[in-house]
Amino acid sequence: MSAHPDLIPPCDVLEAFDLVPQSLARATSGLMNPTWYAHSSGGAALVLQRVNPIFSAEVNIDIAVVTEHLAAKGLLTPRLVPTRSGALWVEHDGVWRVLTRVDGICRDAIESPAQARAAGGLVAQFHRAVRDLEHSFRNRRLGVHDTAQHLRTLRDALVEHRGHRHYAAIEPLAERVFEAAAKLPPLPAVQDRIVHGDPKISNLVFARDSDRALCLIDLDTLARMPVALELGDALRSWCNPATEDAASARFVRPFFDAAIEGYSQAAEGFLTPEEWGAIPLGALTITIELAARFCADALRERYFGWNRARYESASAHNQARVQGQLRLAEGIRCELAALEDKTAAAFGR
Known part of the structure; x- marks a missing residue:
């Protein structure tokens, strides 16, 4: 929609x-x-x-x-x-x-490891291509992935919107978000790099007749940030074969493995060990952060677009998104150690 x-x-x-x-x-x-x-x-x-x-x-x-x-x-x-x-x-x-x-197709979800591998390779090519660009961004996206601030925003929304018609349903979702966030280890401090800023699967164009990834689109979100946050956002999107709001949202390990392989091969030593080592935790962090953002907007109903054909309100759509991201986060958490091992193997440690 x-x-x-x-x-x-x-x-x-x-x-x-x-x-x-x-x-x-x-x-x-x-x-x-x-x-x-x-x-x-x-x-x-x-x-x-x-x-x-x-x-x-x-x-x-x-x-x-x-x-x-x-x-x-x-x-x-x-x-x-x-x-x-x-x-x-x-x-x-x-x-x-x-x-x-650009002639091609955009996908709402990855359908195969081959597509995930192609997506990873494309984003790595993008990152390598802009690594030497000297540019002071006019549109500065400060705090876009400030997880602690997004959690504070959710707490504020719970206080400000106690009279919301769906408050009784949203408050338990918020508590689940806070519980998941409390278990997050801190991400390591690493350098900022120029990134796309919103590498969800629908922002990649694929060839019509193959799984080849052609380019990134919707470039309003260009920014500098740690690559682990960029790839974390990508992987939480790519590794879920359902939509963000689907009851069937889940984390698919073969998609992660293929995406990491594709990225590491195309990156060719671009990232430091501290950067690539933080990618799995980045995926978990961004998934929980996004759940917090959806949950706050379930109360505020003023930021995210929503599907009027499927939901009666922005709040209802955002509640479904929160549940989808929490399911996805649990899948990532359960496999976090294995994902870290796979990442280390892919980057050649």
Whole structure:
């Protein structure tokens, strides 16, 4: 279910980017940026987006710099398409932009170890390609993976929303989140690196006729952070063959093994032992952190998009997401020692 289903791109925006109005087709996936497939008057296949207001317009400068760097390194990547006047974006009841469209498919879940291996390899190529990029990000995502702060936010939400209509159902979920978080060992202090910032499986484009991973999309989340958090976020997504909110959400060990193998082979010594050693714990930490974020928004109902076709409210959808992430976290916790051994073997210790 896409965000803002009734939104229609303004004619002035289409004119600015030289888009053919009749070519617009609304993308059916994606909860962050409303998206349309389109063609220019010259026939180029493009993507039109209205940028979510949580991001500043200058995030497009970051995207332009990083994608130019990726392209120079030979990586396939979507590129921003300027307006007729050369601007990277247009402001018209929001920020609008256009990007080149990479032909391929996006998946809601990984279906095989081969896909997980390809995903791991692609993200490693991305990380290696930007390791030498010198750039001061305009859109700074401070505290995006501050787990302690997200837990405090959940505690505050429990106090502020005691009158919420679903409070009786949400409070026990919150207690389960706090209990899981209390068992988390601290992550080691390591260097920040440039990362994608949201490498869930739906942000990877795969070839239509094979399991080959082509590129990363939705680059608004570009940032600097420890790679263990980036890969932790990736693995909690990739290793769950169901959706975030599914009752069948579970951790699939063969997907983890394949993803780690794919990443380590493509990384070619890129990470230090302290960095790769923290990847399994990063996966557990991010899964519990995300459960806390979903739980807080089950009360606040103002951040995450939600599926109106399946749920009666944002709260109901977020409650299902919390339960899914808690199931996933328990699966990771049960296998944490084995995951650490596999990671060490993959990186050649």
